[in-house]
Amino acid sequence: DNLDTLYRQVIMDHYKNPRNRGALDNDSLTIDMNNPTCGDRIQLHLQIEDGKVEDAKFEGEGCSISLSSASMMTQAIKGKSVDEALSLSKIFSDMMLGENPNEDDIDLGDIEALQGVSKFPARIKCATLAWKAMEKGIDEQK
Numbered sequence: 001d002n003l004d005t006l007y008r009q010v011i012m013d014h015y016k017n018p019r020n021r022g023a024l025d026n027d028s029l030t031i032d033m034n035n036p037t038c039g040d041r042i043q044l045h046l047q048i049e050d051g052k053v054e055d056a057k058f059e060g061e062g063c064s065i066s067l068s069s070a071s072m073m074t075q076a077i078k079g080k081s082v083d084e085a086l087s088l089s090k091i092f093s094d095m096m097l098g099e100n101p102n103e104d105d106i107d108l109g110d111i112e113a114l115q116g117v118s119k120f121p122a123r124i125k126c127a128t129l130a131w132k133a134m135e136k137g138i139d140e141q142k
């Protein structure tokens, strides 16, 4: 339907024009994460200061779902507190379970476009790759 078409356009836009693709300074955190089912790998760079995600960028290769998800994820967490970033990650993983967990009506922005991925279990690991990397990075930072 129309919503699917809109979502597909948002996904392809992030894939073709990725936001925040590249590296950060040496003093940033770098997290390597691979999707074991296909071997694709992304590298996430996070600049976290005083409990806030000052910057986020990513490198690596993968399918359109994984790269668009990385692009959307970095866009969504930039400027947010670490706690807000983790809440978004929780909402996203619930979304991948086919749930609609956004009880607090947080503005999900483009992330919403990936909710249809929950219907394709083989692709869920693609969509969650960058989010897992972000959670790991925040965890290491503690």
Ligand code: FES
Binding pocket: 063, 064, 065, 066
């Ligand atoms: Fe990779 Fe569809 S996004 S096969």
Ligand code: FES
Binding pocket: 035, 038, 039, 040, 062, 063, 064, 065, 066, 125, 126, 129
């Ligand atoms: Fe490898 Fe999607 S097929 S990350």
